[in-house]
Amino acid sequence: MKKKAIILCSGGLDSATIAAIAIDSGFDIFCLTFDYGQRHGREIESARAVARLFNASKHVITKIDSSMFKGSSLTDDIPVPKDGAFSGVPPTYVPARNLLFISFGVAWAESIGARDLFIGVNAVDYSGYPDCRPQFIEAVSRAAELGTKCGDEGDPIAIHAPLSGLSKSEIIKKGVSLNVDYSITHSCYDPTQEGLSCGLCDSCRIRLKAFEEAGLKDPLAYVRA
Amino acid sequence: MKKKAIILCSGGLDSATIAAIAIDSGFDIFCLTFDYGQRHGREIESARAVARLFNASKHVITKIDSSMFKGSSLTDDIPVPKDGAFSGVPPTYVPARNLLFISFGVAWAESIGARDLFIGVNAVDYSGYPDCRPQFIEAVSRAAELGTKCGDEGDPIAIHAPLSGLSKSEIIKKGVSLNVDYSITHSCYDPTQEGLSCGLCDSCRIRLKAFEEAGLKDPLAYVRA
Numbered sequence: 001m002k003k004k005a006i007i008l009c010s011g012g013l014d015s016a017t018i019a020a021i022a023i024d025s026g027f028d029i030f031c032l033t034f035d036y037g038q039r040h041g042r043e044i045e046s047a048r049a050v051a052r053l054f055n056a057s058k059h060v061i062t063k064i065d066s067s068m069f070k071g072s073s074l075t076d077d078i079p080v081p082k083d084g085a086f087s088g089v090p091p092t093y094v095p096a097r098n099l100l101f102i103s104f105g106v107a108w109a110e111s112i113g114a115r116d117l118f119i120g121v122n123a124v125d126y127s128g129y130p131d132c133r134p135q136f137i138e139a140v141s142r143a144a145e146l147g148t149k150c151g152d153e154g155d156p157i158a159i160h161a162p163l164s165g166l167s168k169s170e171i172i173k174k175g176v177s178l179n180v181d182y183s184i185t186h187s188c189y190d191p192t193q194e195g196l197s198c199g200l201c202d203s204c205r206i207r208l209k210a211f212e213e214a215g216l217k218d219p220l221a222y223v224r225a
Numbered sequence: 226m227k228k229k230a231i232i233l234c235s236g237g238l239d240s241a242t243i244a245a246i247a248i249d250s251g252f253d254i255f256c257l258t259f260d261y262g263q264r265h266g267r268e269i270e271s272a273r274a275v276a277r278l279f280n281a282s283k284h285v286i287t288k289i290d291s292s293m294f295k296g297s298s299l300t301d302d303i304p305v306p307k308d309g310a311f312s313g314v315p316p317t318y319v320p321a322r323n324l325l326f327i328s329f330g331v332a333w334a335e336s337i338g339a340r341d342l343f344i345g346v347n348a349v350d351y352s353g354y355p356d357c358r359p360q361f362i363e364a365v366s367r368a369a370e371l372g373t374k375c376g377d378e379g380d381p382i383a384i385h386a387p388l389s390g391l392s393k394s395e396i397i398k399k400g401v402s403l404n405v406d407y408s409i410t411h412s413c414y415d416p417t418q419e420g421l422s423c424g425l426c427d428s429c430r431i432r433l434k435a436f437e438e439a440g441l442k443d444p445l446a447y448v449r450a
Contacts, residue, residue, distance in 0.1 A: 060290065060292055060293075062289075062290040062292075062293070063288070063290070064287075065285065065287040065288070067285060067287075067333070067336070068287070068329055068332045068333045068336060069332060069336060070336035070337065071335075071336055089374045089377065093374050095331075095332045095333075095334075095335035095336045095373065095374070096328060096331045096332035096335055096369065096372060096373050097332070098372055099328045099331060099332070099368060099369060099372040099373070100325075100328040100329060100331075100332050102328075103321060103324045103325040103327075103328040104293055104325060106320075106321045106324060106325075107293045107294060107320045107321035107322070107324070107325050108292070108293045108320075109320075110296075110320035110321055111292075111293060111294060111295035111296055111320045112295065130371060130372060130373060130374060130376065130377040131371075131372040131373070133371070135371050136368065136371040136372045139364070139367045139368040139370075139371045139372070140368040140372065142364045142367070142368070143324060143361065143364040143365040143367070143368045144321065144324060145364075146355060146356075146358070146360050146361040146364045147321060147323055147324040147355060147356035147361045147364070147365065148320065148321050148324070148355060148356070149314045149318050149320070149355060151355065152314065152355040
């Protein structure tokens with residue numbers, strides 16, 4: 001029987017790539033998506049498409065009370081920056097999001113007997129979120145080891161961040177080599193009602209630049225690109 | 226203005242005591258309770274009573290998808306041990322529960338500008354859960370520091386476990402000195418439909434023994450005590 005792995009699946013480019021990597025590594029995948037009232041709720045549809053594309057054994061979409069996540073452009077009525085110019089942690093940062101997402105994943109992993117969890121964070125071409133850095137992944141791995149029965153028994157849940165050291169264009173090339181169909185993914189923080197990507201938010205900018213650097217055309221439709 | 230603190234409030238003896246300690250330390254308290262399909266759902270009523278008793282500025286009861294927490298006596302059809310005799314982590318252990326609860330608390334704290342979170346874990350008279358030990362609290366504190374904007378900016382959320390080194394009877398004495406009314410709390414893992422405590426589960430046994438050691442009478446009603 002194949003080993004089980006939890007995939008934290010937002011429906012973005014990164015989570016589609018980690019799903020492909022986990023499948024390529026021989027795992028049976030269990031996708032976990034969060035509905036936290038995010039502005040770009042459109043990504044949940046993409047998460048469904050990713051789970052289908054990779055024949056996930058199960059896909060759970062779980063709600064998180066939106067009162068937990070305040071003060072972010074993605075959850076509140078705060079504009080998403082479109083000028084590509086700021087330093088520090090941007091207003092699209094959502095409080096402790098990856099800590100909470102990983103904790104859910106660790107609980108589900110232990111519940112179903114999985115010992116592997118994949119998260120698509122990367123710290124090269126990213127928005128400067130503190131919870132995407134390798135030091136954070138190391139620290140939360142340690143907390144998960146000490147805070148679970150399986151970890152206590154010497155069989156901890158491994159938290160894999162296989163994209164961590166890759167540039168966005170390297171991630172795309174990796175995914176293409178594993179037949180990821182990026183047309184089903186979604187990255188924009190502020191899509192139109194029809195689902196077109198804005199082309200101007202940080203997430204669109206990073207994505208478009210990466211496709212260009214990879215010498216590929218982004219299959220998504222943009223308002224402006 | 227008073228500083229805000231998040232209280233992880235299950236409605237048990239420990240969480241009522243930490244609420245009293247936080248109030249006594251001058252905090253404005255924000256209580257957070259989880260509805261995860263626990264067998265002892267009765268504890269949610271006690272959590273409401275605790276939040277009322279201490280005039281919490283807000284009390285959020287948030288749902289967690291019960292599919293995240295499997296394989297426990299508290300969430301599945303697995304008997305709650307009643308004989309007081311086992312070693313190791315007992316079947317009432319819920320996968321990664323405190324990791325997930327603390328992560329919720331950290332997210333909410335950062336969202337509302339709180340820098341303090343109280344959790345009523347203790348590692349003296351307890352059931353042997355790995356996620357109640359000081360090493361775990363230290364590790365999750367570090368993860369919360371590295372995984373939040375405020376932590377990254379040098380203003381991390383402090384996770385307080387003021388009961389950690391106390392025996393259960395010391396906890397009760399501390400609470401009584403702070404006027405905690407333990408009649409509104411609930412500890413039993415397997416209460417009757419009428420809300421009577423069983424008196425035989427691990428949680429009842431620890432509680433009853435502690436009241437006896439403290440030279441006090443437990444105000445709760447038991448089927449057998």
